[in-house]
Amino acid sequence: MSVTTFSGPGLDSRVALARGAIEVDVSLTAEPGQVIGILGPNGGGKTTTVLALAGVLRLERGHVRVAGQLWADDTHHLEPEQRGVGLMLADSLLFPHLRALDNVAYGPRSRGVGRSAARARAHTELERVGLGDLAGARPAELSSGQQARVALARALATDPALLLLDEPLSALDPDTRARTRSDLATRLAAYRGVTVLVTHDPLDALTLADHLVFIEDGRVTQTGTPSEVLREPRSPYVGTVVGLNLYAAQGDSHGHVETADGGRIVTTSPTEGSVWATIPPTAVSLHAHEPEGSPRNTWRMRISSVTMQGQSARIGLVGDVPLTAEVTLESVAALGLRVGAEVWAAVKATEVRTYPR
Amino acid sequence: MVSARRDARVAPPMRYAARWRSRVVLGVPAAVALLLLVVPLVALLVQADWSRIPSDLATPTVLPALRLSLTTTSITAALCLLLGTPLAWFLARSDHPATSWARALLTVPLVLPPVVGGVALLLTWGRNGLLGQYLTPFGIQIPFTTVAVVLAETFVAMPYYVLAVEGAMRGLDPRLESVARTLGASDLRYLCTVGIPLVLPGIAGGLALAWARALGEFGATITFAGNFQGRTQTLPLLVYVELERDPQVAISISIMLLAVSVLLLGVLRGRWLR
Numbered sequence: 035m036s037v038t039t040f041s042g043p044g045l046d047s048r049v050a051l052a053r054g055a056i057e058v059d060v061s062l063t064a065e066p067g068q069v070i071g072i073l074g075p076n077g078g079g080k081t082t083t084v085l086a087l088a089g090v091l092r093l094e095r096g097h098v099r100v101a102g103q104l105w106a107d108d109t110h111h112l113e114p115e116q117r118g119v120g121l122m123l124a125d126s127l128l129f130p131h132l133r134a135l136d137n138v139a140y141g142p143r144s145r146g147v148g149r150s151a152a153r154a155r156a157h158t159e160l161e162r163v164g165l166g167d168l169a170g171a172r173p174a175e176l177s178s179g180q181q182a183r184v185a186l187a188r189a190l191a192t193d194p195a196l197l198l199l200d201e202p203l204s205a206l207d208p209d210t211r212a213r214t215r216s217d218l219a220t221r222l223a224a225y226r227g228v229t230v231l232v233t234h235d236p237l238d239a240l241t242l243a244d245h246l247v248f249i250e251d252g253r254v255t256q257t258g259t260p261s262e263v264l265r266e267p268r269s270p271y272v273g274t275v276v277g278l279n280l281y282a283a284q285g286d287s288h289g290h291v292e293t294a295d296g297g298r299i300v301t302t303s304p305t306e307g308s309v310w311a312t313i314p315p316t317a318v319s320l321h322a323h324e325p326e327g328s329p330r331n332t333w334r335m336r337i338s339s340v341t342m343q344g345q346s347a348r349i350g351l352v353g354d355v356p357l358t359a360e361v362t363l364e365s366v367a368a369l370g371l372r373v374g375a376e377v378w379a380a381v382k383a384t385e386v387r388t389y390p391r
Numbered sequence: 392m393v394s395a396r397r398d399a400r401v402a403p404p405m406r407y408a409a410r411w412r413s414r415v416v417l418g419v420p421a422a423v424a425l426l427l428l429v430v431p432l433v434a435l436l437v438q439a440d441w442s443r444i445p446s447d448l449a450t451p452t453v454l455p456a457l458r459l460s461l462t463t464t465s466i467t468a469a470l471c472l473l474l475g476t477p478l479a480w481f482l483a484r485s486d487h488p489a490t491s492w493a494r495a496l497l498t499v500p501l502v503l504p505p506v507v508g509g510v511a512l513l514l515t516w517g518r519n520g521l522l523g524q525y526l527t528p529f530g531i532q533i534p535f536t537t538v539a540v541v542l543a544e545t546f547v548a549m550p551y552y553v554l555a556v557e558g559a560m561r562g563l564d565p566r567l568e569s570v571a572r573t574l575g576a577s578d579l580r581y582l583c584t585v586g587i588p589l590v591l592p593g594i595a596g597g598l599a600l601a602w603a604r605a606l607g608e609f610g611a612t613i614t615f616a617g618n619f620q621g622r623t624q625t626l627p628l629l630v631y632v633e634l635e636r637d638p639q640v641a642i643s644i645s646i647m648l649l650a651v652s653v654l655l656l657g658v659l660r661g662r663w664l665r
Contacts, residue, residue, distance in 0.1 A: 114572035144575035
């Protein structure tokens with residue numbers, strides 16, 4: 035696809051600018067109705083990208099084209115109020131002195147819609163997020179989840195061609211978060227523009243987005259559908275997000291894989307050359323003595339961390355091939371797993387996947 | 392008892408004496424400082440002939456001065472509101488180096504002796520002043536008029552207002568403005584619909600400070616505007632004059648000004664200050 039001739043109805047952008055210590059250069063494209071999930075470590079340039087798309091920050095290079103309209107390029111810059119953009123941030127940032135209805139009507143009013151028409155529109159938007167009966171409430175009288183829904187209604191009341199959601203759920207407590215997430219999913223399903231959703235919660239990304247973009251240190255490190263990313267992570271950060279042990283390695287045709295740190299892994303799915311190798315934490319078994327029999331990979335390891343996760347525990351292991359293992363709480367007790375202890379880790383060769391780097 | 396014996400060991404007699412010594416060393420100057428501030432106010436209240444206050448305040452010189460003070464301080468407050476609010480807005484938003492210079496300049500009138508301010512105003516608006524020379528051909532003369540009183544009061548009061556409001560505006564979350572702009576609001580619309588409503592406490596506090604400062608203005612006024620009854624003689628100037636003619640009248644006016652100040656402070660503390 036040639037970037038310069040693209041003039042489709044969706045989002046076509048390359049955002050390049052320096053902000054603080056970080057140089058951001060990120061390209062994003064999307065079809066109308068798509069939800070792009072942006073993930074990445076803090077300080078990696080996610081918010082900078084969003085603010086540049088909104089027009090709050092200026093591009094140094096690149097372009098932003100939305101719904102066939104040029105919003106910004108090297109020489110041209112539309113101010114945020116001239117763009118058809120909706121913005122929702124972590125703190126819902128409602129105007130505290132305005133009632134919910136007037137918060138939502140603020141956008142249409144600012145864009146020249148008459149008072150009663152703007153209020154009617156605001157009512158409709160509030161009803162669509164299930165808050166029709168709270169139109170008269172001030173933000174301080176609303177729960178955090180309700181505030182987030184009002185903020186979403188406010189962002190959508192101007193019919194933006196591009197909706198930017200920067201960590202929209204991160205300020206909510208876990209309970210509210212799950213409910214608001216499903217409200218958000220429902221509302222986004224009916225939205226016809228492009229949505230860019232920034233999050234650090236993989237669950238948000240997997241449940242809300244249909245395309246994922248990972249941004250690390252100002253650059254895109256991986257893009258793909260959630261299932262592609264889950265199967266084949268391509269950076270250590272993505273590996274952590276999707277919960278897989280990931281190694282940059284060299285593979286040969288016989289199933290021998292050597293990691294960059296010199297660890298050796300055996301696999302039944304060989305790939306030659308530079309590869310990524312993955313091991314699911316659930317495929318790692320731990321033993322007090324060196325195991326015999328079928329597993330082709332066994333390493334003597336030291337436990338560096340133990341964390342609980344529901345009915346299972348995640349054990350951080352250091353050794354030739356640093357690993358995270360997921361085991362039952364019973365094995366934690368039975369094997370006496372604690373930080374500093376030495377154990378044997380075993381992984382069947384059939385559980386190790388490799389794919390070209 | 393065991394605990395008493397332990398206490399005795401922890402706090403031996405020497406310690407006790409040391410504590411008293413430090414109390415005296417710190418307490419005496421603290422008490423002196425408090426007295427220096429409070430005694431004059433008490434003196435004003437004690438020395439006043441309370442029965443005379445109503446008739447004193449009805450003296451023919453008082454009413455014009457009261458009216459002039461109220462008019463000029465109200466105009467000053469309005470000027471602060473209309474001109475100072477936009478200035479505070481620019482100072483609060485800009486990170487440009489020129490902004491910090493502007494802010495530093497703004498604080499000069501705060502620390503400048505008011506008489507020097509009066510001289511500076513004369514050199515600006517006087518017959519041959521920096522700006523005054525262009526007004527003279529039109530027969531416009533500013534020094535020693537009521538306009539001069541307002542200019543002098545504005546000169547000393549505006550910085551209080553601007554700094555108070557700027558502080559409040561800096562407290563606003565800048566992301567609120569980003570959100571408002573994506574919703575389609577221009578700078579001006581954001582300022583009027585969100586910025587100002589959210590800093591109203593700061594604006595009210597700034598106005599009260601500026602008004603109180605303008606009400607008490609003496610040095611710059613007498614230098615730049617003179618002391619003409621009904622035209623430039625405000626209440627503080629009248630107090631100064633009456634102190635030589637009839638001290639009881641001066642005391643009565645002073646008590647009225649004190650009452651106004653305390654009232655203002657009470658309102659401020661209840662609503663806008665903590």
